[in-house]
Amino acid sequence: MATATFRVWRGDAKGGKFQDFVMEVAPGMVVLDAIHEIQSSQANDLAVRWNCKAGKCGSCSAEINGMPKLMCMTRLSQLPLEKPITVEPMRSFPLVKDLVTDVSWNFRVKEQIKPFRPRKPDAPDGTWRMDQKDVDRVQEFRKCIECFLCQDVCHVLRNHHLYDQFIGPRFFVYAAALEMHPLDVEDRLKDLRKTQGIGFCNITKCCTKVCPESIHITDNAIIPLKERVVDQFYDPLKKLFRVFQGDK
Numbered sequence: 001m002a003t004a005t006f007r008v009w010r011g012d013a014k015g016g017k018f019q020d021f022v023m024e025v026a027p028g029m030v031v032l033d034a035i036h037e038i039q040s041s042q043a044n045d046l047a048v049r050w051n052c053k054a055g056k057c058g059s060c061s062a063e064i065n066g067m068p069k070l071m072c073m074t075r076l077s078q079l080p081l082e083k084p085i086t087v088e089p090m091r092s093f094p095l096v097k098d099l100v101t102d103v104s105w106n107f108r109v110k111e112q113i114k115p116f117r118p119r120k121p122d123a124p125d126g127t128w129r130m131d132q133k134d135v136d137r138v139q140e141f142r143k144c145i146e147c148f149l150c151q152d153v154c155h156v157l158r159n160h161h162l163y164d165q166f167i168g169p170r171f172f173v174y175a176a177a178l179e180m181h182p183l184d185v186e187d188r189l190k191d192l193r194k195t196q197g198i199g200f201c202n203i204t205k206c207c208t209k210v211c212p213e214s215i216h217i218t219d220n221a222i223i224p225l226k227e228r229v230v231d232q233f234y235d236p237l238k239k240l241f242r243v244f245q246g247d248k
């Protein structure tokens with residue numbers, strides 16, 4: 001048994017401050033265990049969101065020692081226990097209470113993205129055929145648990161607050177999964193360029209670094225989408241074609 005200090009943010013939208021909790025910690029504990037222990041023994045009104053305690057529901061996102069992480073997947077053995085461990089809510093979303101933020105903006109953003117639209121069935125039995133390599137390509141994107149840690153860390157949202165012009169890395173991953181789906185025929189490139197702000201991403205890769213599912217957000221989703229946007233909108237021949245069609 002060792003003793004550790006947890007410096008936990010307490011407050012709501014009107015304001016708040018850090019509160020220190022000292023407690024005994026045991027081998028194998030994660031930060032969420034410590035928060036639950038504090039909740040049961042020292043601060044019954046401490047607000048925290050969690051569901052699975054297995055890194056799969058994406059609910060327990062927080063900033064631990066200043067780094068966006070899942071509380072249930074951050075072992076105390078990975079942290080320097082000789083110093084207070086800070087646990088704060090995600091900074092890019094409005095605070096509800098203590099460690100709980102309102103992430104509903106993300107769900108409204110998701111509704112703006114055009115849904116899956118498959119091409120007509122092309123096999124004699126009325127179904128489709130796909131190459132396995134095309135199926136494999138989008139599998140990575142489907143691992144997303146919607147923890148929104150990538151959204152939290154992205155400077156376009158966190159520092160520049162462009163919530164009405166930029167959908168964020170999570171939704172570039174979502175759009176990429178649809179755009180690269182071998183059956184999908186919908187065109188989302190105009191939206192990505194004009195209203196969803198892909199041009200604001202300067203591929204710093206901060207989102208990729210914090211993704212608990214190790215999705216290659218920048219290399220495999222954002223950069224290929226940017227390439228498609230450039231190809232569609234800045235290729236001189238395609239541009240000329242669009243001018244004749246009256247679609248700039």
Ligand code: SF4
Pocket residue numbers: 153154155156168169200201202203204205206207208218222
């Ligand atoms: S790579 Fe782009 S989306 Fe990801 S954090 Fe940086 S600016 Fe944001």
Ligand code: SF4
Pocket residue numbers: 143144145146147148149150151169170173210211212213214215217
């Ligand atoms: S892409 Fe990764 S960091 Fe972003 S919401 Fe999905 S799982 Fe979380």
Ligand code: FES
Pocket residue numbers: 050051052053054055056057058059060061070071072073
């Ligand atoms: S509690 Fe579900 S991801 Fe942490």
